Amino acid sequence: xxxxxxxxxxxxxxxxxxxxxxxxxxxxxxxxxxxxxxxxxxxxxxxxxxxxxxxxxxxxxxxxxxxxxxxxxxxxxxxxxxxxxxxxxxxxxxxxxxxxxxxxxxxxxxxxxxxxxxxxxxxxxxxxxxxxxxxxxxxxxxxxxxxxxxxxxxxxxxxxxxxxxxxxxxxxxxxxxxxxxxxxxxxxxxxxxxxxxxxxxxxxxxxxxxxxxxxxxxxxxxxxxxxxxxxxxxxxxxxxxxxxxxxxxxxxxxxxxxxxxxxxxxxxxxxxxxxxxxxxxxxxxxxxxxxxxxxxxxxxxx
Numbered sequence: 001x002x003x004x005x006x007x008x009x010x011x012x013x014x015x016x017x018x019x020x021x022x023x024x025x026x027x028x029x030x031x032x033x034x035x036x037x038x039x040x041x042x043x044x045x046x047x048x049x050x051x052x053x054x055x056x057x058x059x060x061x062x063x064x065x066x067x068x069x070x071x072x073x074x075x076x077x078x079x080x081x082x083x084x085x086x087x088x089x090x091x092x093x094x095x096x097x098x099x100x101x102x103x104x105x106x107x108x109x110x111x112x113x114x115x116x117x118x119x120x121x122x123x124x125x126x127x128x129x130x131x132x133x134x135x136x137x138x139x140x141x142x143x144x145x146x147x148x149x150x151x152x153x154x155x156x157x158x159x160x161x162x163x164x165x166x167x168x169x170x171x172x173x174x175x176x177x178x179x180x181x182x183x184x185x186x187x188x189x190x191x192x193x194x195x196x197x198x199x200x201x202x203x204x205x206x207x208x209x210x211x212x213x214x215x216x217x218x219x220x221x222x223x224x225x226x227x228x229x230x231x232x233x234x235x236x237x238x239x240x241x242x243x244x245x246x247x248x249x250x251x252x253x254x255x256x257x258x259x260x261x262x263x264x265x266x267x268x269x270x271x272x273x274x275x276x277x278x279x280x281x282x283x284x285x286x287x288x289x290x291x292x293x294x295x296x297x298x299x300x301x302x
Contacts, residue, residue, distance in 0.1 A: 009043035010072060012036045013051060017061060017069050096125040097284060100136040101149040104229040105271065108248035110149065113295040117288045124284045140274055146285055148274045149292075152204050155272050162281060162289055163273040165296050169205060169263040170250035172196075172233055173242045180259040187218050187265050194241030195220030202227035208267040209244055229269075233258065247301040262301055271296075 015025035016036065026033045040059075044051050051065035061069065101110055106128060114126055131139065133150035140148040141158050148159070155161055171185040179185055187209075197220075198206030206227070213219070224235055229245035233253040236243045245253070246269040250260035273289060275281060281289060 003046045005043055005046045006039075009039045009046065012039035013043055013065075014069065014072055014076060016040065016052075016059060017065075022059060096127050097147065097288060098127045098129065098145040099147045099149070099288070100129040100131055100139050100145040102133050102136065102151055103130055104151070104246065104249055104269075105149045106130045107230045108246075108252055109295040109299060110292070112299070113288065113291040116294070117291045120291075121284055121287055137274070140276055143276055143279070146275070147281075147288065150272050150274060151269055152272070153270055155274060158277060159272075159274040160277045160279070161272050161274055163293060165271040165273075165293075166268040167246035167248055167271060167296070168301070169209065169244055169265060169267045169269070170247045170260050170301050171242060171263050172236045172245055172250060172253045173259045173261070174236055174239055175257060175259055177242060177259060179242060179261060182261055184262040184264045187212055187216060187263070190220045190242065190244075191218045193220050194223050196232045196235040196241050196243035197222045197225040198229065198232060198244060199225055199227040203229075205229075205244070205246060205267060205269040209265075212265060212267060248296070248299070250301045251299055260301055 011029060012022075012025060012031075015028050016022050019025050019028060022036045022040065023033050026036045029036070040051065047068065049064045050062050051068065052059040053062055054060075099110070099114070110128070114128065117124075118126060129136075129139070129145060133152055136145070136148040136150050137156050137159060139145050141156070147162075171179060171190070173179045179189060182189070190213075198209065200207040200210035221241070223240045226232060226235070229249040230252070232243040232245045233249055233256065235241070236253070237256060237258050244263060247260075247262070253260050273292060275285075
């Protein structure tokens with residue numbers, strides 16, 4: 001009959017996955033390598049399935065082992081969160097706001113908002129988690145973060161939308177590009193141009209632009225495709241063509257030496273600040289949301 005896994009066995013398994021070997025796990029946990037191997041063997045007996053395949057002397061997680069690790073990792077994150085809360089109480093702080101944001105937001109307006117919040121609310125700590133929008137939506141539903149910032153035209157019904165922001169599309173170009181002479185750029189100006197494309201399948205802005213170009217018969221020459229707006233900027237700065245991103249990414253592109261112009265087209269990146277339904281924002285969170293509003297509206301591409 002399977003036994004409940006022991007805490008030491010779970011620690012040994014988790015550390016072996018994180019470090020890549022039983023030897024490294026032993027060093028991290030202050031035990032011998034044979035002791036870690038014994039704990040892993042006992043854990044496999046306890047759970048009733050193989051956690052690792054032994055391949056040429058290496059421990060390779062099985063599919064079951066990987067699934068078990070994913071669940072275990074979530075549990076350990078909860079324990080680590082408890083330790084963080086205890087430390088905050090000792091230090092006299094009022095808690096931590098956990099913000100989960102998609103990469104483009106985490107690289108554009110959010111740092112300004114978090115920095116301003118930290119100045120006005122020094123008693124509250126901040127934690128920024130960077131994931132894709134679908135992952136963030138799941139985290140918000142599971143109450144694994146206090147605020148989620150996601151992209152998309154639609155929001156899952158289990159989420160409460162606290163704010164909506166539409167970030168206009170902008171054309172990113174390298175310095176010296178002929179497009180830099182224009183006050184604004186039309187989609188037709190992109191026809192035949194070397195182009196860094198946003199993935200239509202993984203970016204709502206990329207999907208809107210691809211649909212518009214298809215309708216209008218516009219065919220840029222795609223050199224590379226990515227789902228990250230920051231990567232669009234980086235590729236453009238490396239001379240791989242022009243690209244389209246949101247206006248907040250465009251401002252960063254200019255700061256890094258590039259050129260950005262408004263895109264004259266009815267497309268925008270839809271940003272939603274979300275929280276689990278039934279959880280109204282408390283005082284500190286309302287203040288942070290206000291800082292996000294300020295950061296978005298105060299910095300626009302002219």
